[in-house]
Structures are given as structure tokens and as C-alpha cells.
Amino acid sequence: MKRTITKENPYKICFVCLGNICRSPTAEGIFQHLVNKRGLQPYFFVDSAGTSAYHIGEPANSKSQWVANQQGVKLHSKARRFNAADLEEFDLILAMDSENYTNIKRLDRDGLFTEKIKMMREFGPQPDEMDVPDPYYGGMDGFQNVFDVLMRSSVNLLDELEGMIEGEV
Numbered sequence: 213m214k215r216t217i218t219k220e221n222p223y224k225i226c227f228v229c230l231g232n233i234c235r236s237p238t239a240e241g242i243f244q245h246l247v248n249k250r251g252l253q254p255y256f257f258v259d260s261a262g263t264s265a266y267h268i269g270e271p272a273n274s275k276s277q278w279v280a281n282q283q284g285v286k287l288h289s290k291a292r293r294f295n296a297a298d299l300e301e302f303d304l305i306l307a308m309d310s311e312n313y314t315n316i317k318r319l320d321r322d323g324l325f326t327e328k329i330k331m332m333r334e335f336g337p338q339p340d341e342m343d344v345p346d347p348y349y350g351g352m353d354g355f356q357n358v359f360d361v362l363m364r365s366s367v368n369l370l371d372e373l374e375g376m377i378e379g380e381v
Contacts, residue, residue, distance in 0.1 A: 215303065216378045219254040223373060226298055227332065228316060229308040232262030232291035235344050235358055236308060237272035239332060241280055241287040242359070242366045250370070255377050259302075261294035263315040268292060275347070275355045283359065299325040306332040306369075309343040335372070336365040 217223045227239035240260035247256045271277070272287040280287050296319045298305065305328055307313035316329050331342045344361055347354035 215376065217255050217373065217376045218378050222255050222257050223304070223376070224257040224302045225259070225304045225306065226294070226302040227258075227260040227306050227308070228263060228294050228312050229260075229344075230262055230264050230312060230346070231266045232260055232289070232293075233267045233270055233273045234276050234347055234355070235362070236260035236262065237287045237289040237291070238276050238280060238359060239306065239308070239344075239362045239366065240289050241272070241285045242362050243370065245285045246366055246370050250374070252370075252374065252377070256373075260289050261292050261298060263294050263312050265293045266291075273348070273355075275352060276358075279352070279355045279359045283363075295319070299328075303328060305329045308332055309346070332362070332365050335369040336361065337368070 225243065227236040227243070229236040237260050240258050244258045247253055247258065268291050270291045272289060277287050294316065299320055305316060307316055307329065313329065313331055320326065320329065332344055333342050344358060345354065347358040350357070
């Protein structure tokens with residue numbers, strides 16, 4: 213994870229869940245929102261993907277969008293499937309839960325990218341709880357909880373990465 217971040221060499225992050233319509237697009241939207249708020253857009257490339265192909269091309273779930281919009285966060289992504297080329301492309305790949313972490317690791321057959329594959333909640337205030345829960349069947353409270361968990365983890369993550377930026381911000 214440690215490297216110098218510059219405008220010429222932005223840090224690339226991919227958030228990954230199962231279908232890429234709830235958790236990972238919410239994480240992508242929150243992180244991009246925080247980057248924008250801090251004026252750090254040239255230093256980061258932010259994306260999201262799913263380990264399944266269930267929802268390719270679809271926007272974020274309407275409940276995820278509603279909760280995010282209430283906080284001034286826009287979810288612009290369209291679902292896509294995470295693939296082996298993403299392992300090389302991104303500096304940091306953040307799985308939303310242990311199942312997706314395992315799915316991502318399976319694509320890294322030779323173990324070349326182990327250091328860049330992490331759990332999102334490693335950056336949260338309670339790293340003993342590693343999975344971001346799937347909000348899909350939890351009603352609006354589930355979506356709000358996921359938003360809150362991802363916001364806390366994203367703030368901590370950006371705080372850490374901001375310290376790796378070289379040059380005038």
C-alpha cells in the first residue's frame with residue numbers, strides 16, 4: 213500500500229462486493245466524495261466492481277442511492293465484474309466481505325498481488341468486525357448502517373493515503 217502518490221501517478225483504488233450494486237458503489241461514491249471535498253481529485257482514481265456478473269451495466273441499488281443522496285453523496289457507477297487484469301491495474305483492492313476477499317484472491321493464482329488485496333473494514337474503527345454486511349435484505353436500516361460503516365472506513369483510509377501524497381496539494 214505504501215508508495216508515493218503524485219498527480220502524474222495517481223493512486224488507484226477498487227472497491228469490490230458481490231454484485232456491485234450496493235456496498236462497493238457506495239464505498240466508491242463515499243471515497244470519491246471525500247476526495248472531492250479535500251480537493252484531491254488529481255491524486256486518486258476510484259472504481260468499484262463485483263465478483264459476480266449478476267448486474268453488469270446496472271446503476272447502484274435505489275436504496276443505496278437514496279441513503280447516499282441524503283448525505284450529499286452521488287453514486288455514479290455502473291456495475292461491472294472484477295477481473296484478473298484489475299489485480300495489476302489497481303494499487304489497492306478492497307473487499308467488502310470475506311467471501312469476496314476469497315473470490316479476489318482466487319484470481320491471484322501466483323500470489324503476486326497479495327499485498328494490495330485488503331478488507332475494507334481494516335480501515336474502520338472496529339477492525340475486529342471485518343465484513344461490511346450485505347444490506348440487500350435488511351431494509352433501509354441496513355442500507356444506512358452500510359453507509360455509516362463505509363463512511364468511517366473511508367475517512368480513515370483517505371487520512372492514511374493523504375499522508376502519501378507528494379507535492380503541493
